[in-house]
Amino acid sequence: MLTHLFWLLTGLAALIAGAELLTRGGTRLAARLGIRPVLIGLTVVALGTSMPELAVGLWSAADGDGSLAVGNIVGANIMNLLLTLGLSALLLPLAIQMQSLRFDLPMMTCAALVLLVMAWDLQLSRSEGLVMLVMGATYLTVLVQTSRHESRAVQAEFEAEYGAEALAGTLPEARGRYALLNDLMWLLGGIAIVVIGAEWLVEGASAIARQFGVPEAVIGLTIVALGTSSPELATTVVSTLRQERDIAIGNLLGSCVLNILVILGITVFSVPSGLSIDSQLLRVDIPVMVLAALVCIPVFVSGRRVGRLEGLALLIGYLSYMAYLLVVRT
Structure with missing residues (x-):
């Protein structure tokens, strides 16, 4: 038992550290290559923070633990929409940008509904995984197109976060010609740590689930989801405290879309x-994820902000869901 718990916690720590290295290294590398600031946030940062979910999903699928793989994605999105968004709004009311209202929010809701429909027969086929990937590619393509109209406020936020030199895609003279290679090594090192950490996490979580008779889906919805979603939680809370809300909300909603369409799509395919x-995933957990997405619509549209009371309500919803999992499903 202690051995399994050790590997689970070690895997969690490795996922968090690896995701940070991957995101930072990828961000600086992309900026040095002259990629537009908002594209860095929409692709490198969003995909980087979703890498733990992908690594866990692939390892779980390889081990035949489909419920753990899907439960991780569902639990991560529930955590993003209820815990992360709720906590951020409770700390500081969040303003919602029109980009989020017109595109990210509808796509997030659509992706959740698509998963509900596809999972109706308790089976996600390879062809359905391909459909998810096509939708995900379409989503990213539209993001690339719309990013050409990025606002000055967003540019300022990325400059504050990554530095004017990174935005310009230029190298400081003091770092020399090896700076690009250094950033690449950070990126590859982060990927390696995430992959190894995911293996440890899945093995430890599965062993504990089998030992105590806890469904693997519940492990995915709780411990694994909390671990793999910690990069999104940290990024959103820190961005909120820095009042960089364009980054915080956009990346959070984008991560929810990518989790289903790209991360789960790759896993299934x-x-x-x-x-x-x-x-139980179909009867309870996926509908909870869909409900959380639907709840965001009136919350976001009313006044184009998420207030502290609304944030508190989202947090209470998440804690209630966690209580249900621990009391009823374990």
């Missing part, structure tokens, strides 16, 4: 026979 999932 990687398994020729598809993934089988627990019936």
Whole structure:
């Protein structure tokens, strides 16, 4: 038991550290290559913080733990929408940008509904994974197009976060010609740590689940989801405290979309026979994720902000859901 717990916690720590290295290294590398600031946030940062979910999903799928893989994605999105968004709004009311209202919010809701429909037969097939990937590619393509109209406020936030030199894509003279290689090494090192950490996490979590008779879906919805979503939680809370809300909300909603369409899409497509999932995921957890997405619509539209009371309500919703999982499902 202690050995399994050790590997689970070590895997969690490795995921968090690896995601930070991956995101930072990828961000600086992209900036040095002259990629537009908002594109860095929409792609490198959003995908970087979702890498733990992908690594866990691939390892789980390879081990035949479809419920753990899907539960991780569902739990991560529930955490993003209720815990992360709620905590950020409770700390400081969040203003919602029109980009989030017109595109990110509808896409997030659509992705959640698509997963609900596809999981109706308790099986996610390889063809459904391909459909997810096509939708994800379309989403990223539209983001690239719309990023050309980035606001000055967003540019200022990225400059404050990553530095004027990074935005310009230029290298400080003092760092010399090896700066690009250094950033690449940070990126590759982060990826390696995430992959190794995911293996440790999945092995430890699965062993504990089997030992105590806890459904693997519940492990994915709780411990694994909390671990893999910690980069999004840290990024959003820190961005909120710095009042960099364009980054915080945009990356949070984008991460929810990418988790389903790209991360889960790759996971499902990687398994020729598809993934089988627990019936409880379809009856309870995926509908909770869909409900959380739907709740965001009136919250975001009313006044184009998330106030402290609304943030508190989201937090209470998440704590209630966690209480249900621990009391009823374990």
